[in-house]
Amino acid sequence: MSATLGTEPILDAADRAPRGEHDGHDHDGLLDVFGARTEIAFSLLAGAAVLTGWILETVADVEGAVPTVLFLAAYVFGGSLTLREAYQSVRAGRFEIDFLMLVAAVGAAALGKFFEGGLLLFLFSLGHSLEHYAMGRAKRAIEALAELAPKTALVRRDGAELEVAVEALAVGDTVIVRPNSRIPADGFVLDGTSSVDQAPITGESVPVDKQPVEDRTHAAQASDSLDASNRVFAGTINGTGALDIYVTRRAADNTLARVVQLVSEAETGQSPTQQFTNRFERYFVPAVILFVLGLTVSPVFTGEDFGDSFYRAMAVLVAASPCALAIATPSAVLSAVARAGRSGVLVKGGGPLEDLGQLQSIAFDKTGTVTEGKPRLTDVVAGDGIPEARLLRAAVAVERLSDHPLARAIVRDGVPRLAEEPATATELQSIIGRGVRASLDDQTIHVGKLALFAEIDGAAPPTTIVAAVETLETAGRTTMVVRHGDEYLGVIGVMDTARAGVAEVVHDLRQLGVRRMVMLSGDNQRVANAIAGEVGLDDARGDLMPADKVTEITALRAQGTVGMVGDGVNDAPALASATVGIAMGAAGSDVALETADIALMGDDLRRLPFAVGLGRTTNAIIRQNLIVSLGIVAILIPATLLGLGIGPAVFVHEGSTLLVVGNALRLLAYRETT
Incomplete structure (x- = not known):
């Protein structure tokens, strides 16, 4: 099995035809007999040939060419795909696990052990195909994201309703979303109310209520800053109400497409553990080949029978092939990435x-x-002799010019408390980290932290203002002092709740x-x-x-x-x-x-413990897989040196590979425990 298995990029449907039931080799020509099922079909044919040959030879006591031909058929079916992978690896200057398996099978044939060689290739190809199938489950869980968005959308253009491919949608189009259907594009609600199931994108378990924006023009200019109640995403599921959606992103740029792209890119990256195992294999596989060559020529020095020594060398070759190690980390990482994606x-x-x-x-x-990031105006403390309405009027006039969250809170909560229309300020300038200044009634007005007024020219804040700031901040408020010209109007208190x-x-x-x-x-x-x-x-x-x-x-x-x-x-x-x-x-x-x-x-911090828990569980499974894969190799090598045959070594070897993959796939079913 290739040491790089599990790190090929996932391509979406536009770039690649859908995969079949089994992932694995890319077949062409003569090797595409059964299409996507070629790998598993060849493996089963190899197994049938081995079993039939063994029955004829052992049970029916048939000798001669017939069992041998069946064993050679097992070589053909079990080794053809492996041979191609090994050839491609060797051409690239890499000696990988497929190469070791082929050498062991050829060695068994050279000794006349056609049954054991056929058995080796059958079990290796079966393990390979089952491994690809298992890995394919994890990949398909990610690739399924690309299928969430509908293929077509109902769009209103020039007063007519047309059904078009989602790829043909343009920014500014109005899409009509029927009840209980998937939303085809990122955008915001122009008309209608409904609840939208956003779980496929954000992982939220409860549908989110949606309502129209108040100002279409402003929403189109600042769509990323809209409230969650106004925004919708491609691939989410509309509830019982019909919605008109203003499209803000083309299909190739929407949130769903970006997620699919980034997950695909993530799969091509390697974790530190995977980089370590790849480096280990890069040196370990050549070392195994040299060790086996040493065992093969050892009769020259020991006088041992060459056939016995060569058979033992082939058994060691099987035992030392780190198949399970190659798949230990990528199978766990891919399963965890897929599981995380399902939960937003x-x-x-x-x-x-x-x-x-x-x-x-x-x-x-x-x-x-x-x-929450949505603070509210809680306190309006006017200075000595200053009407509260004057303080609030000045603060609202300035903050109307700013898009800072605290400014929006003052305007949102302050305007209803004014008996008259707010004043109009001009020439807003930000003083980074401290506050703002503007012009109001032909005078400069400053609104900001108390520290701001120690840094700018003008009168120092009176003790009553300083005391008010201290009192409010002790209570957890964020404070803003307002000075109009040289006159301190008072203090505004704002609170952002947890x-x-x-x-x-x-x-x-x-x-x-x-x-x-x-x-x-x-x-x-x-x-x-x-x-x-x-x-x-x-x-x-x-x-x-x-x-x-x-x-x-x-x-x-x-x-x-x-x-x-x-x-x-x-x-x-x-x-x-x-x-x-x-x-x-x-x-x-x-x-x-x-x-x-x-x-x-999603805009929900409660996803964080899930993510950390998944990461910790993934690390634990990677450690388990490494222990199993390296432990099996450490046990099998001395066992084969002491006489364990190729057949038992193959069973244990392939069994450890499937054990590692099965252990990694448990991550697909990971559940929050906290």
């Missing part, structure tokens, strides 16, 4: 998967990760062995401490700029493997600095999909 977790290859299973600490971004279930996530991660969990936030330290204490995190680091988050991650990496969980956009540098970058809410976000090693497609 995108794993970009074996390396991140193994690292995920070894995490010792995890750092969480605060806004949008630990918290997501439901985050405390349970932290508990589950501790149960899985994650020793340290911290929160990184740009908010002030008191706010960070309040949220971290509420959800049970070990520590919180506040007042951090993006570069500061990278510094914190670097410090954590010095203590061991660390994961960083964020939204994949603002936290891109920190995600890249961590051992494993984990983006949540990645569905529909190209930046999150590109940045992270692991992407939680």
Whole structure:
């Protein structure tokens, strides 16, 4: 079996014809007799020939050419596909496992042991075909993602409804989605309400209610920032209501296509363990060949019968072939990637998967990760002699110009509290990490952290403003001081609440062995401490700029493997600095999909313990597989040196390979235990 089995890329339907029932060799010409079933058919024919020949020779006591011809037929059927693979490997300068099996079979024939040689090729080809079938199950679980989207869509163009191929959809088209049908494109809802089952993409177990956007033009310009209640994804399942969908991505660029592409790319990557086993085989296989050659010529020095020595050498050749080792890691990685994909977790290859299973600490971004990312206006504390309405009017006027989440909260919750229309501010400028300034009523207005006013010209904040800030921040609020000209109008308090279930996530991660969990936030330290204490995190680091988050991650990496969980956009540098970058809410976000090693497609942190648990289980299964594969080789080599025949060696050898594959396939049925 090829040492690189299980690492070929998965191609979607547009690039490759659908696979048959069994994966394996790509057949052509004379070797395509049974189509996709050629490999298993040849193996069974080899087995039938071996069995018939053995019965005739042993039970019916038929001697001569007939049993030999049947055994040679087993050579033809059992070895033809293996011969082609071995030939291709040798031409490429690699001596792999297929080559060792063929040499052993030819050696048995040279000794007149046609039955044992035929048995070897039958069991080897049977193990090969069953292995391909088992691996194909894992691959098809991934490839099935590509089949989620419908082939056609009902689109409204120029007042008429037309059915077109999804590949023909253009950005800006309006797609009509009937009840209980699959959604054909990424987009947002223009008309209609319904509940959509997003489990195929995000792993969410409960359908998500969808409703139309308020402003079609604005939604088209900022579709990635729309609320989950407005956005839909190709491949998800509409509920009982009809929807009109505005298409925001072409079929080749939608979330489903990106996931399929990234999973396909992930399969071609190799984990550290797989790289180790490949290096091991690169030296081990030639060493086996040299050792067998030494056994073959040993009668020159020992005087042993050449036939006995040569037979023992062929038995050792079978015993030392690391078939199980070749498949131990890729079978586990492929099964785990497929299992993760079914639950809305995108794993970009074996390396991140193994690292995920070894995490010792995890750092969480605060806004949008630990918290909802949807803060609300909680406090309006006016300065001495300042009407509350004046403070709120000024704050809303400035924040209407910003798209920051805190600004949107002030506008959303502040406008209903005003008795008149908000004022109009102009010339908004951001002061990174501190606040904003603008022009209002021909005067400069600043809105930002208390620290901002120690850095800019003008009067210092009065003690009443400082006291109000301290009081609000002690209560876990994020505060913004408002100064109009040189007059301090007051303080605005905003609070971003923790997501439901985050405390349970932290508990589950501790149960899985994650020793340290911290929160990184740009908010002030008191706010960070309040949220971290509420959800049970070990520590919180506040007042951090993006570069500061990278510094914190670097410090954590010095203590061991660390994961960083964020939204994949603002936290891109920190995600890249961590051992494993984990983006949540990645569905529909190209930046999150590109940045992270692991992407939680849904906006739900509760997928994280599942992903970490799957990674830990995968590592355990890889270790088990390596122990079995290397242990069998370590036992069989001395056993064959002491006289174990080729037949028993083949049974144990192929049995270990199937045991390893079966063990890896358990990951397809992995269930959350926490």
